[in-house]
Amino acid sequence: MASKIKLKLQDVKRDLILEEAALLFESIGFEQLKVSDLAKSVGVSVGTIYGMFESKEGLYMAYVRKQIADYVQELEMRCEGITSDAEQLKIAFELKCGHFVSKRKAVEECAKNNPLFFSNIRHSSPDILSEVYGKLSQMILNINPKLNNTEAEKLAYAFTGLSDGYIAHWLMVEDDLMAEVEKMHSQMMLMIKESA
Numbered sequence: 001m002a003s004k005i006k007l008k009l010q011d012v013k014r015d016l017i018l019e020e021a022a023l024l025f026e027s028i029g030f031e032q033l034k035v036s037d038l039a040k041s042v043g044v045s046v047g048t049i050y051g052m053f054e055s056k057e058g059l060y061m062a063y064v065r066k067q068i069a070d071y072v073q074e075l076e077m078r079c080e081g082i083t084s085d086a087e088q089l090k091i092a093f094e095l096k097c098g099h100f101v102s103k104r105k106a107v108e109e110c111a112k113n114n115p116l117f118f119s120n121i122r123h124s125s126p127d128i129l130s131e132v133y134g135k136l137s138q139m140i141l142n143i144n145p146k147l148n149n150t151e152a153e154k155l156a157y158a159f160t161g162l163s164d165g166y167i168a169h170w171l172m173v174e175d176d177l178m179a180e181v182e183k184m185h186s187q188m189m190l191m192i193k194e195s196a
Contacts, residue, residue, distance in 0.1 A: 014052050017042050022063055025106040030060055063106070064121055068128045071099055075135065085142040090185045092136065093163060097177050097184075100167050111171050118164040133157065144192050155192055162188060 020042045024033045035056055039046045053059040075095055079088040100107060111117040136156035141147055147155070166184055170177040 010052075013044065013048070017044065017049060017052065018059075018062055018066060021059055022066070022106075025060065025063055026103050027105060029105045029109050030056075031109050035059070060110070065128055067099060067103065068121075068132070071095060072128065072131050072135070075132075085139040086189060089136070089139050089143070089159075089188060090181070092139070092159070093181045093184050093188070094178075096163050097167065097181055100170075101177055104171075108171055111168060118160075118168065129160075133160075140192050143189070144195065147192075147195060151195055155188075155195060158191060159188055 017038070021033070021038055024038060024041075033056070035046055035049055038059075039049055049059065053062055075092055078091050078095065082088055082091070107117075133153060133156040136159050137149065137152040140152040140155045141149070144152075162184055166180050167177065169175070170180070
């Protein structure tokens with residue numbers, strides 16, 4: 001019983017550290033976040049943070065995984081009751097772009113300083129992203145039933161590449177990302193309808 005309580009307390013502590021880190025990443029960015037300041041603000045030692053996340057980069061990737069999980073959950077909620085898969089696909093673009101816009105400070109430095117930023121995220125969280133790809137593949141199959149599962153999955157990856165490209169451009173040029181959602185959606189719909 002004592003070990004279950006200890007594990008639960010560790011989970012709660014980890015979640016609290018991650019919550020505070022999220023606030024800091026989103027307000028001051030990755031480069032400005034100091035693990036010592038984070039430790040002080042949550043009342044733990046620096047060693048505790050490194051023990052849980054291994055490094056500042058590990059902490060950041062835990063933050064990214066949490067953001068992806070939140071995206072999946074919000075996508076499911078927003079698509080509930082919407083029967084049009086094309087509309088659900090548009091919601092997927094809106095949510096993804098909206099998350100990046102609202103958390104720009106958290107991703108800006110990392111994406112600008114690392115040309116493989118989006119690729120690294122895909123490789124670091126394949127389990128969570130498989131859920132995203134599964135949802136997108138099902139939408140795509142419903143839009144174009146002539147496709148097989150492999151073709152739909154490839155197009156789900158194309159969704160990611162297309163949106164990541166627009167997001168990377170937005171980070172560099174600082175245009176209005178949300179104004180591009182309709183264009184992304186139209187391009188994706190064209191790819192889906194012309195595939196088979």
